[in-house]
Amino acid sequence: MGDFDNGKYVGGALPASLRAHGIEPGDVTDVVFTHLHFDHIGWATDRGEVVFPNATYRAHRADWEHFVTGPSADPHAVDKLTPLGSRLYLFDTDFTVAPGLDALHVPGHTPGSTTYVVSSGGRRALLLGDVVHSVVQLSERDWQVIWDVDPAAASAVRNRLADEAADTDDLLVASHFPGMRFGRVVTLDGSRRFVSVE
CATH class of the missing domain: 3.60.15.10 (Ribonuclease Z/Hydroxyacylglutathione hydrolase-like)
Structure with a gap:
């Protein structure tokens, strides 16, 4: 979910957990999304900045079209995922x-x-x-x-x-x-x- 706390959902500490194992955000080469619901995309970006700057982010095209570019796009997904730009790899x-x-x-x-x-x-x-x-x-x-x-x-x-x-x-x-x-x-x-x- 990322750095997130709305009183109902609280995000985790993925970057800190990786650092505890000697892995810096720049070391990550690939990020795979199981789907694009808000609780699965939180560490894609943080305040508009890509969290894993050297990674290719992989998502299924059908989810991208549903959550980001489609007529019922989710504003949270748009905000979190659009900054990925050329780092995004869509597959179908x-x-x-x-x-x-x-x-x-x-x-x-x-x-x-x-x-x-x-x-x-x-x-x-x-x-x-x-x-x-x-x-x-x-x-x-x-x-x-x-x-x-x-x-x-x-x-x-x-x-x-x-x-x-x-x-x-x-x-x-x-x-x-x-x-x-x-x-x-x-x-x-x-x-x-x-x-x-x-």
Whole structure:
């Protein structure tokens, strides 16, 4: 969310957290957006200045057109993202960001929602963004959140990803899972469940 506190939502401290690990903003080469809701774009810019000046910022074109240039553009997204200018890379197909990191278009929560799949040595981790908002949605197939732009498409893609991951070694994490914990989808008594891993 960036440097943000409106009494209801409070942003994090991403640049400070990166610095604590020896990473300066200028060291970051790529930023990938799962979607362009306000709570996922906050550190793109800070008071009009690009936070990661050497990075390429990647977003799905459908989200850009929905939130930034479309008829129902979100003024917050316009303000936060327009300063990216030539640093912005819009994509409209699934693609490999870098070896071991693939972007998968999963529309529903937003038109350009993207899951990032990290793979290495035959194992995968799916960074779901808000495709799944709550672990309950992995058990309750029809459970919705009010923020899905297209609830039917969101439900379909969420269930497809959960079914594909069920009873495999695939790890999943979503932006709003408690503690952003990774876990697996397992089938217990005929129902899908999320089991976090330590």
